[in-house]
Amino acid sequence: EHTVYNIFSNTFMLFGLSCLADYEEQQTLEDVAKNIRERQVKRVVVMAGAGISTPSGIPDFRSPGSGLYDNLQQYNLPYAEAIFEIGFFRHNPNPFFALAKELYPGNYQLHYKITRFCELLS
Numbered sequence: 001e002h003t004v005y006n007i008f009s010n011t012f013m014l015f016g017l018s019c020l021a022d023y024e025e026q027q028t029l030e031d032v033a034k035n036i037r038e039r040q041v042k043r044v045v046v047m048a049g050a051g052i053s054t055p056s057g058i059p060d061f062r063s064p065g066s067g068l069y070d071n072l073q074q075y076n077l078p079y080a081e082a083i084f085e086i087g088f089f090r091h092n093p094n095p096f097f098a099l100a101k102e103l104y105p106g107n108y109q110l111h112y113k114i115t116r117f118c119e120l121l122s
Contacts, residue, residue, distance in 0.1 A: 036121065044121045058103065075099070 027035075035041050054060050059068045069080035075095035082088040082093050 046118060046121065072099075 059066055061068045072080050077083055089096050
């Protein structure tokens with residue numbers, strides 16, 4: 001059975017957090033949804049991957065043709081991932097800053113379903 005504890009406990013332990021260990025029994029996803037609905041929890045953390053931003057027009061990293069790594073030719077990088085590597089940044093920070101300016105918050109509107117989902121959690 002996939003419980004919230006099983007899914008997230010290793011992740012939380014990696015960051016030195018033990019909040020999940022405080023539960024006396026493991027909770028299912030349905031239990032968590034009920035607790036949120038009934039306001040039994042005070043804080044909710046949404047952990048999402050890159051796919052949450054693509055409906056808003058923010059490119060993912062690896063899709064051929066449209067992915068971020070496939071569209072970095074203008075920066076004359078030795079390889080696409082170099083734009084995020086500290087060694088390359090120390091040698092030439094300009095590509096990173098140009099990309100960061102392009103992806104800066106406010107340049108994209110988050111898709112309404114994403115913002116609505118987060119609003120419903122509050």
